[in-house]
Amino acid sequence: MVVMAAAGQIAAAVLSMLAASDPEVAVRLDRDTIEVNQPFLIIVEARGSNVGEPQIPDVPGLIIEQSPRRREDRLNMINLDMTQIKVRAYAATPTRTGAIQLPAIPVLIDKQEVKSAPLTFTVAEGAPLQRPPGPPDKPAPPSRPADSGEPAGERRGLTLDEAVFLVAEVDKKEVFQGEPVQLNLSLWAFSGVGLGEQPLAATYPSTTGFYALPQVPEDIGPEVQVRDGWEYVVSRQRQVLYPTTTGTLTIGPWEWTGVARVFTGFMYERKRVARSTAPIEITVRPLPERPKGFSGAVGTFHVKAELTENRVIQGTPTKLMIRITGRGNPNAIGAPELPAMDDVYVAPPEKATQSLPLRGQGPETFERTFTYAITPIAAGTLVIPPVEFCYFEPAAAAYKVERVGPFTVEVLETPEAQSNRVVGIEARPGPGSVDVLGLDILGPVPAPSELRRRQTLPLAVGITTALPPLAYAILALYVARKRRFAADTGLARSSRARTKALKRLRAARHAAEPADELFHVLAGFVADKFDVPEAGLTSADARRLLEEHEVMPETTDNLTKVLRKCERARYAGDPLTEHEVDALFHGAAAGMSQLDAARKGGAKS
Amino acid sequence: MMTSAAVLLMLVSSNAFNETFERATQAYADKDYGRAVQLYEQLVADGVEHPHVFYNLGDAYYRKGRLGWAIANYERALQLDPGFQSAQHNLDQCLAQTKRQLARPLPPDWEQSVLFWHYSLSRRVTLVVGLVCWIAMWLALGFRLWRMALGKPRPRYMRRLAALFAVIAVAFGVSAWVKAHPAMRAVASEPLVPVRYGMSDDEVVRFELYEGDRVMVDDRRDGWARVVTATGYRGWARDEGLAFVGPPYELPPKPEALAAEADSAAPAPRQAGES
Numbered sequence: 001m002v003v004m005a006a007a008g009q010i011a012a013a014v015l016s017m018l019a020a021s022d023p024e025v026a027v028r029l030d031r032d033t034i035e036v037n038q039p040f041l042i043i044v045e046a047r048g049s050n051v052g053e054p055q056i057p058d059v060p061g062l063i064i065e066q067s068p069r070r071r072e073d074r075l076n077m078i079n080l081d082m083t084q085i086k087v088r089a090y091a092a093t094p095t096r097t098g099a100i101q102l103p104a105i106p107v108l109i110d111k112q113e114v115k116s117a118p119l120t121f122t123v124a125e126g127a128p129l130q131r132p133p134g135p136p137d138k139p140a141p142p143s144r145p146a147d148s149g150e151p152a153g154e155r156r157g158l159t160l161d162e163a164v165f166l167v168a169e170v171d172k173k174e175v176f177q178g179e180p181v182q183l184n185l186s187l188w189a190f191s192g193v194g195l196g197e198q199p200l201a202a203t204y205p206s207t208t209g210f211y212a213l214p215q216v217p218e219d220i221g222p223e224v225q226v227r228d229g230w231e232y233v234v235s236r237q238r239q240v241l242y243p244t245t246t247g248t249l250t251i252g253p254w255e256w257t258g259v260a261r262v263f264t265g266f267m268y269e270r271k272r273v274a275r276s277t278a279p280i281e282i283t284v285r286p287l288p289e290r291p292k293g294f295s296g297a298v299g300t301f302h303v304k305a306e307l308t309e310n311r312v313i314q315g316t317p318t319k320l321m322i323r324i325t326g327r328g329n330p331n332a333i334g335a336p337e338l339p340a341m342d343d344v345y346v347a348p349p350e351k352a353t354q355s356l357p358l359r360g361q362g363p364e365t366f367e368r369t370f371t372y373a374i375t376p377i378a379a380g381t382l383v384i385p386p387v388e389f390c391y392f393e394p395a396a397a398a399y400k401v402e403r404v405g406p407f408t409v410e411v412l413e414t415p416e417a418q419s420n421r422v423v424g425i426e427a428r429p430g431p432g433s434v435d436v437l438g439l440d441i442l443g444p445v446p447a448p449s450e451l452r453r454r455q456t457l458p459l460a461v462g463i464t465t466a467l468p469p470l471a472y473a474i475l476a477l478y479v480a481r482k483r484r485f486a487a488d489t490g491l492a493r494s495s496r497a498r499t500k501a502l503k504r505l506r507a508a509r510h511a512a513e514p515a516d517e518l519f520h521v522l523a524g525f526v527a528d529k530f531d532v533p534e535a536g537l538t539s540a541d542a543r544r545l546l547e548e549h550e551v552m553p554e555t556t557d558n559l560t561k562v563l564r565k566c567e568r569a570r571y572a573g574d575p576l577t578e579h580e581v582d583a584l585f586h587g588a589a590a591g592m593s594q595l596d597a598a599r600k601g602g603a604k605s
Numbered sequence: 606m607m608t609s610a611a612v613l614l615m616l617v618s619s620n621a622f623n624e625t626f627e628r629a630t631q632a633y634a635d636k637d638y639g640r641a642v643q644l645y646e647q648l649v650a651d652g653v654e655h656p657h658v659f660y661n662l663g664d665a666y667y668r669k670g671r672l673g674w675a676i677a678n679y680e681r682a683l684q685l686d687p688g689f690q691s692a693q694h695n696l697d698q699c700l701a702q703t704k705r706q707l708a709r710p711l712p713p714d715w716e717q718s719v720l721f722w723h724y725s726l727s728r729r730v731t732l733v734v735g736l737v738c739w740i741a742m743w744l745a746l747g748f749r750l751w752r753m754a755l756g757k758p759r760p761r762y763m764r765r766l767a768a769l770f771a772v773i774a775v776a777f778g779v780s781a782w783v784k785a786h787p788a789m790r791a792v793a794s795e796p797l798v799p800v801r802y803g804m805s806d807d808e809v810v811r812f813e814l815y816e817g818d819r820v821m822v823d824d825r826r827d828g829w830a831r832v833v834t835a836t837g838y839r840g841w842a843r844d845e846g847l848a849f850v851g852p853p854y855e856l857p858p859k860p861e862a863l864a865a866e867a868d869s870a871a872p873a874p875r876q877a878g879e880s
Contacts, residue, residue, distance in 0.1 A: 209809040244810040296797075334704050334815075348701045441695040444630050444661040451622035454654035454852075464736050468743030475747050479754035 023048035023109035025116040027102065030089070030224075030231065034123050036097050039229035041069065041089045044105055044116065047076075051086040052108035059103070061096040061123070069230055070191060091229040094123040160262060160271065162230075163190040168205065168254045168277035176285050177246050178298030179394040180327055183207075185217055185237040185254055187275075190230055193260045205277075206252035209284075210241035211329060242298075242329040243284040251280040287392055291399050295336065297391035299328020303336075305387060305404035313412045317347075317375040322387060322404065323367055330366040339385040343378035379413035490531035497528035498596040505589065514581050519566035522559065522588050529599060539563035551595060559591040622653050626661075633665055641665040649854050656682040656727075660692045667699060673794030673816045674857055675699050677848035680709075680819070684787060684850065686727040703817030708835040710790070710821040722777065728784035735777030742770035789822040791830060791847040794857065798847065800840035804829040811840040822849065 023046075030041040042064065044054045056064050070089035075082060086107075094100060099122050104115035164187075171182040183205070204217055217237035225234045243249055255276040262269050287298070302325050309318040322336055335349045349370040376382045386405040393400050485492035501521055508517035520534075526542045527534035530549060539560050546556040562584055569576050576584070629644030645662035663678035679696035682689050700706050711717065717724050722731065745767035752759050793814035801808035804827060812834075814820065820832035823839075830847055833839045849855045 211812075244812075348706075441664055441667050441698050442691045444633050444664050445657050445691065447623050447626040447630070448655055448657055451626060451648070451653050451655055451658070453652040461732065461736065465739060468740050472743050472747050472750070475750055479750055482754055 023051075023112065023114045025054070025105065025107045025109070025114050027105055027116040027119050029119075029121060030226070034094055034121055036094050036123050036125060039091050039093045039226060041226070041231055042092050042102065043087065043089045044107070045085065045087045046107040046109060046114070047083050047085045048109035048114070049082070049084060050110050051084045053086075054088055054105050054107045056090055056105060057103050059100065061098075061100050062092050062094055062102075064090050064092040065229075066090075089231065093229070097123045097125055099123075160260070160273065163193045163262070164188070164258075164260055164273050164275065166254060166256055166275045166277050168251070168280060170251070170280055170282065173281070174283045174285070175243060176298060176392065176394045176397070177243055177287050178296075178329060178332060178392070179243070180299055180329065181210075181241045181243065181282060183217070183239045183241055183251060183280075185239075185277075187235045187256055188225075188227070188232045189235075189260070191224070191233050193262055205254040205279075207239075207241055208252075209243060209245050209249040210251075211244050211331075213240050213242070213329070242332070243282065246284045246286040249282045249284055251282065253277050253279050288397075288399070291390060293337070293388060293390045293401075294392070294399065295334045295390055297324070297326075297328050297333040297389075298394065299326050299391070300393055300395065301326030301328060301333075301389070301391050301402065303389045303402040303404050305407070307384075307407050307409065310408065311410040311412065312376065314376060314379045317373040318409055320372045320374055320384065320387075320407065322349075322370045322372070322389070324370075324389060325365065325367045327365050328391070330368045333368050333391075335370045336387050336389045338372060338374075338387060341374075341382070341384065343376065344382065345375040345377060347373040347375075374409075376409060376411040379411050382409040382411050383407070384409065493528040493531050494599065497525050498592055500528065501525035501592055502589070505585065505592075509581075509585065513570070515566045515569035515576055515584065518581075518584055518588055519563060519570060522563055522566070522592070525592050526559065526595075529595060539567055546595075551598060555591060555594040555598065558587060559595065562587045562591060622648060622651065626658065629665075630661065633661065633668075636668075638665050638668040642669060646856055650856060654685065654852070654854070656686040656689050656692065659685070660689065660695070663692070663695060663699075667695070671794070671857075672699055672702060673792045674848045676703075676817050676819065677792040677794070677850050680790065680792065680850045681854065684784075686729075687725055688727065699817060704815040705818070707814075707818040707820075709819045710833060710835040720780070723780040723783065726780075728781055731777050731784060732781040735774050735781055738770045738774035738777065742767045742774055745770060785852075787850075787852075789825075790850040791820055791822045791832060792850065793818040793820070793842075793846060794848040795846040798842050800832060800838075800842045802840060804841045808841070812838055814842065814846070820847075822847075 025044065025046045028043050028045075030043060034040055042056075046054065056066055058064075067090075068088040069091050070087070072085075072087040074085040074087075076085060099120055102119040102121070104118050106113045106115045108114075167184075167186045167188065169184050171184075175181055185205070217239040220236050220238055222233050222235040225232050241251070253276045255274070257272070257274045260271050260273045262271050303322065304325070305320060305322045307318055307320055312318045320338075324333055335351065338346055349372045352369045352371075374382075374384065384405055384407040386403040389402045389404075390399055391402075392398070485495070501524065504521040504524065505518070508514055508521050511517040523537040523542060524534045526545060527537055530545050532545065542563055543556060543560045546559065565576075565580075565584055625644055625648055629641045629648070632638075632640040632644060642662065642665045645658060645665060648658050649662065659678045659682040663675045663682065666672075666678060667675035676696060676699045679692045679699065682692040683696065686692070722734075726734075745763050749759055749763040749767070793816050796816050798814040798816075798818075799810045800812050800814060802811050814832070818834075820834050822830045822832055824831040825844070828844050829841045830844055830849075831839060832842050832847070845858060848857065
């Protein structure tokens, strides 16, 4: 600290040597209009090489605080000339009306007394002394810092809580559903506290249950305000809220965090500041029973309407513009319904919403325009009946109906009146097209040939889906079998042996020598089954073959027995009786079935 | 015997449906729109699903002044037959009379362009094309196999052709299935339908639907439906305020205007096809 003080003295000495600017003292007020009992600031600005503190004189009719509310010290260097500028702002409160002269204020500059020019101003009649706007729901800031040690009741400096604070307020706390509520958010910062270009809203208050316009609070710029004689820079935001439900809704706390540059009496310090407001409760009452034709609008509205053309040719449109101006949710305003008219085509309205400048501090004003294209089809005088707009006015707590019209349109007959009419704004028919004279839905259509119940998965679809892969699978099996038989003739002979043998067996019954034919059938069957040549096969060969392939002895015996009987009948010349032929055929068929079954099963019979 | 009886029953039923349709159309012509609505709804309740039925039902509802239900039925007709121009015309007329002509929730443009067949063809056409390609694919494969069995050289293009048919068959088959099970949509059927943050009348109203506003429905529970607008706003609305496009085709709560007629008739089931 000692080093710093020494450096400061050296710097002051150097500055005084370099100083060359003319000493000057100027006095001004912070406003143009001074009202009695309303504090204002007297700002004294002195410049020179070495500037002392201003000496504030006593002025009749004016209470001036001797301790300045704001201090500012700057050094300017122009062309190597160093100039010290000292600015002091003193709070003053006039106690009477009329002209007051502020005498010259002396300041010791470069060891010489330099005086300002006297200043005369007029104090006007004002409102009785009252507290400037402040945080209504916020507890009063502490009268002094806990460790300041200043006696109560004495004029003192601001604490940091008083220097920077937030205010969140609404214009009303009890509203109807849909009625606009203006939320004003402001950050008050004492002008001696530097906040710099910090964003105002780090977080927005929650507005659950409200429809908000704009969606985030709108920044409306800072302004300077005096509160309790202190000069503040007030940054403001605003938002219009429309409650969408009834009951008690809560606007959440608004929080702000920033860094303040605070003069501690010796030097400036940067301090982190966090502030928040208390939640605000809004009581929302339901709307009374809605009358027929209620547009959905809640607020204060005025309706105007005008026709673009009072005289049109038959088939050409005129536009009826209905302007609804007022305060309320523009998106809740439905289009007014035009009364029914004969021989007229009315197009659906075009809609437009325009935001109008703010009037005072109330919710934002909107203008919503509905433009109807009305096309008279018949010539003559068209009277558009009055158009009604029904809305709810919260101030009166009642529904109101505004009417515009009636309007009269002179419709001139067109030469091609009955042949060519133009309907709508854009629909101008070209050659070869017909004109649509009215809009309605198309009529019913006849019954289809057959009405049926809905089926989740119709049978036809199921069959159509399943059949192709099934057919393909069968084909694939067939082709595979065919290819296998082509590659393995033994397998092919074995597989087809029984079919072939049964076919031959049926033919053999009617042969001249049934035993001979039966022998050939049976021998051929055995030869096919074991893929050996049929020619020259005897019953002994057949037995050997069957035994080699481990066919069941019973089957082997049966087949061999039939073959031997046939051989005996064949070579012994002893013809068989009808009964013996039947027995042999049955035995052969049974034997073939047994062998076929055994071989197909793959078992070693 | 059983099959013959089933076929006979089906024919008798079909004739009865057509007769009901004719009676409904006659009632409409006689400007007895309440009766027309009742008869068309009876067809829907009996499980009849045809664009003409829904279209005519939409007309009858429109004449009754029930815009929401008219729009829902035109949407049903267009869902079954996207090329049904009269239904599209009438739907446009109805939408022009809604308060704010809220857009129909649709998939993104790129999806509609890529899956053009899905969005431009009716379910029946999609199904027929899918089945024809399915059969053609198996025929191509079978022909190829047959040639192999005959020992003739296999045609090279057949496999590619079969693959092409397979792709088309799957694409159209899936499309037909999706059309048969569409995402649930609904139309606001009351003049003002509050949409809330949760499934309770005490919940905060997030936004409101006007009669005729169309929304998607992505959940339904305990008499509440979670609706999504075309712009992505989401909330819960009571079932009573909505006309569900379906399927399943739900019938409206007994309309006040039809109460007199309905009193003398058998009560319609709440949901189509339940019986």
